[in-house]
Amino acid sequence: MKLKSLLFACSGILLGSLHLAGSAIGADRVTGESFATRSEVIAQNGMVATSQPLATQVGLDVLKQGGNAIDAAIAANAMLGLVEPTGSGIGGDLFAIVWDAQSKQLYGLNASGRSPLSLSLDEFKKQGLSEIPKFGPLPVSVPGAVDGWFMLSERFGSLPMQNLLAPAISYARNGFPVSELIAYYFSVNQQRIGQYPGFEQTFTTNGNTPKKGEIFKNPALANTYEKIATGGRDAFYKGDIARTIGAFMKQQGGFLSYQDMAAHYSEWLEPVSSNYRGVDVWELPPNGQGIAALQILNILELYDIEGMQRDSAEFIHTFVEAKKLAFADRAKFYADPAFNQIPVDWLISKEYARKRQQLISPSKASKRVDAGKNEGDTIYLTVADRFGNMVSLIQSNYRGMGSGMIPTDLGFVLQNRGEMFSLQEGHFNQYEPGKRPFHTIIPAFVTKNNKPLMSFGVMGGGTQPQMHAQIIVNMIDFGMNLQEAGDAPRILHTGSSSPTGHKMLDGGYISLESGFSEKTRRDLGQKGHILTDSVGAFGGYQAIMFDDKNKVYYGASESRKDGQAAGY
Template sequence: MAIHLKLPLLVLIFLTTSVCAYDRITGQPFASRSEVIAQNGMAATSQPLATQVALDILKKGGSAVDAAIAANAMLGLVEPTGCGIGGDLFAIVWDAKEKKLAGLNASGRSPRQLTKDVFAKRGHNKIPKFGPLPVSVPGAVDGWFELHSKYGKLPMATLLTPAIEYAREGFPVSELIAYYWEKNVERIGHYPGFSDTFLVNGKAPKKGDVFKNPGLAVTYEKIATGGRDAFYKGDIARTIDVYMKEQGGFLSYQDLASHQSEWIAPVSANYRGYDVWELPPNGQGIAALQILNILEQYDIEGMGFNSSEYVHTFVEAKKLAFEDRAKFYADPDFNEIPVNWLISKAYAQQRQKLINAEKAATRVDAGIYEGDTIYLTVADKDGNMVSLIQSNYRGMGSGMTPPGLGFILQNRGEMFTLEEGHFNEYRPGKRPFHTIIPAFVTRNGEPVMSFGVMGGGTQPQMHAQIIVNILDFGMNLQEAGDAPRILHSGSSSPTGELMLDGGYVSLESGFDEAVQRELMEKGHTLRRVVGAFGGYQAIAWDAQKEVYLGASESRKDGQAAGY
């Protein structure tokens, strides 16, 4: 049936143009919406149902950490394409009472019975992406309980109940998650157990389909009643052990039973009066600090947002930081990582001298030392804040799906290299190099912002860009995340892959053609990519007005909300 509108021409013009971003009444034209503002609590996650669960926990008197755990459990159900209890977790927590930050490394180690020679015997010159060999111990559940033991207020059973109910009764799959679900089916859907858990009538659920995961509901119930040992020493661990042996894998009951997370001190670099905090390796967070230390030596504001001068400087700084990332970032239990040197201002001044303002570097070397993922953040009425990131790696993970448990085991072990003598060389019982990184900002010892950006190796680049957008270009919390992004790819990696001819630069929609031409004249290779620019959530604290500000950008299905 045709619908005929009889409206004045001016009204029709208004209706067809007023929805465009460039017609926003306030804020930058690229901003997707205004910041969310609330007084008592705030949650920002990559899926609205998880955000609502976090708010419900806050309203029940739960702490920021309580709400983050509940949201993470919910995301493991509604966004299995990016996370789940088969993966690892990292967190930075602002303790309002103690007025200090704490860091948690809840990443798991490689199987102790998997030796390096196994890869060669099976015909691998590098660790495979999927299947049983890249599986390492999942650390997320232990991370929940470590966080809860220090900062939790409500019982764990209360925190897991919403996800349990949704798992049993079902939830509607959102658009972007449905897209990635189908992509994961194409690459890991053939592994035993996957179809029984994640397919409906042999197919991935579509946008709006109501999906149930009764196996995950049972697993969460066991964890809720039996604690972390129900996962690492109970029936769940035994099921994983049997399944992995059947698949020719090495992750064992003993590996799970011996796992424990580690509380670590976050490290920081000061950027224009603000302390930016990251976790030290085995993660890649300090790469963001290295980039910022180099950029601080330039008049970034004077260059102008999205100018070719700024993009060139940013990319060259990133290349330098990522060469150090490729060489040094690894498990500190196996190597002495020179963290303080790498994030020092003196070292940044040395590295900055290598940047040519007119020409892109085709090859840079690491310094010589002389001496898809989910992110969420929650803040509570008492001023506590948590920055939490959790992942299976490569979307849904390894494909290894133990029967009846409702989740997939991670393939984070792929991030090891088999290169002899490398800091990140594979060893049994070792934590692999990690891409997932939470971040935090303070000023004069007070909290300013909790934030993170999902997306593998893009994360340090985007962390640095968020800080620059806010402190150099004066953007608000939402604008900083929505702004068009720069992505440099092709650097040397901790898995031993080398940068070729300077790599390539990808610019998100919104950069002028003139800027692109100027970059090519400087020697940059430009390549268009889609969907590789990450996904951002953030919460800021306005101490003067005593309100929280929240942001969740439009590249994901997420939501920031408060009360």
């Protein structure tokens, strides 16, 4: 297999060519693929890529003021909690992978929260539930994001938290214009959780969520951020904020308590990797789903992907069947390692991939696996600085704005990540007190020869490992540059065993973005695949790549959302 010189030289010049039928987004471009929305952003001193331009600018300002990538990532994440509360906020969890230029090593952070200690499996049985509700007090787990900020800052940061939260505090008090996509998701979330206390007060004006271009303010969140900035992480987990959360949840019939907040801690952990045709792809181990991307890539490496057309039933069938196998393992094994022995090394081994590949028929879609969940809005951001540090950070409330539980006058929604627990006794991911649920949000990183190459992520529930694998395949096998790899039409399969133990459509179904030909769709049907539309479910992408030869960063952002990559 001959690797494309793009990936190693990072020249940004596409050497290969791949035509995707029907993709006319950039048909008049004089360079690169026709489906590309723009060329890559290139800069020497630093790069920030987030899902909202205002957050990108906040991160860039921190870099210009002398902060490092970790500082800028925290500031940008705080800003996203304000400008994109439909997918993020301090009521949710956080995961990160950090390349530390000084030690020349990767570090992983799991800042996900645990289930309430006072809530038992018997309580769900007593309420006659076979699955945990999507909204309300029962799916709420401890929010881990704020502790994640302080863990990152204390180990790698260079600026005080007051400096990092100041921009978001200012925007929260003075207001910002709401973008088109966020205005849409505000209205969607009002239908989901608008009936809960605090939503109308916090997120509406005269009962209406903000429209595109309207100025939105969140003074309650500004006050909360100020308490965190001056009082540190204990202001959130052991101070008035924690007491407010505990009292509110009790009032709503929930179980998350002050004691649960005070007992929270995040964990540093070692990222795990698999080599794909010469590059090392890094993910975090469970309770997240990152190793599913590695399992998919290990199986795909056994095929001549470069010899296939991307717009072909052959490639899509091979990809989907590999995904089904990985997600079957995801459903069985991925859970909190503090409660289970998870065979991570075996699952991501090449030997195991060869065994699993034998189950794939080249001509027939498998029907033996059950569908998993693919819902959940998230934010992903990545930052690189002039010192060589790079951060891959992902953060979410799950299901858009989360549970609908908005603690009194705090300005944010608590997550509903606990919904991802299974209520089946004996399941690896069964509900237990003080346990971290199966998690969908995953940051990714790529190295070559033990040097940093690329920090990237794709938002969107169970979409994420599928898109991680597609980004790598797009660049390695199909010769795309950083922006093209994200712009290329995506493949989404919904259909493997669920981490909650529930079953859906046998064999699942494939959703293809516009840009794949009708012939390919017909050919997939002849192999036994079921195709369906799934508008808006293909995730959101951000990425930064380092060109070691020219000592510059390449940045790319998501055309499907409001993202921006910018550098200086």
